[in-house]
Amino acid sequence: SDDASIDDENFGIPSPQNEIVEGFRAAFNRKIKFLPIAMDEKFPNLREIVVQKCSIQKISAENFKNLKKLHKLNLRDNEIAVLGANLFDDLTSLIDLDLGYNKLREIDGNCLGSLRNLRGTSLAGMNLKQLPPQLFRNNKKLVTIGMDDNLIEEIPENTFDDLTNL
Secondary structure, eight states, rough: TTTTTTSSTTTTOOSSSOOOOOEEEOOOOOOBBBOOOOOHOOOOOOOEOOOOOSOOOOOOGGGGTTTOOOOOEEESSOOOOOOOTTTTTTTTTOOOEOOOOOOOOEOOOOTTTTTTOOOOHHHHHTOOOOOTTTTTTTTTOOOEEEEEEEEEOOOOOOTTTTOTTT
């Protein structure tokens, strides 16, 4: 609801619709624990979201609902622990996704499946020990994957098979 605060999972942006806004930034504020919901209703032409160095703990498909024009999503250096299935399904135009330096414990192998236009992603600094082998299977346009500063010892054989631009 529009009345919820930034430390409430259901907080929204209490403003009328604004078609001019193309970017939403809320960086360097550790009091922010959740992303707003229904951003598509307030900012229908949103192309960029940068919420880095905050305390985002949880993200869901509801946070990205109908954001079909979004090109860049930067959630770097937060406290996100889980990337669930179908999380980014509505982000069909997403080109750049930065999830680096979160506290990831779980990645569903289908979480990036709908991101067919994705060209770059960062999964750096999350102490990942393994990657789901199907994680990048639908991301044929990927040219950059940042996985530095992790604990990965072995990558499944077919993980990058369909990534001919890498």
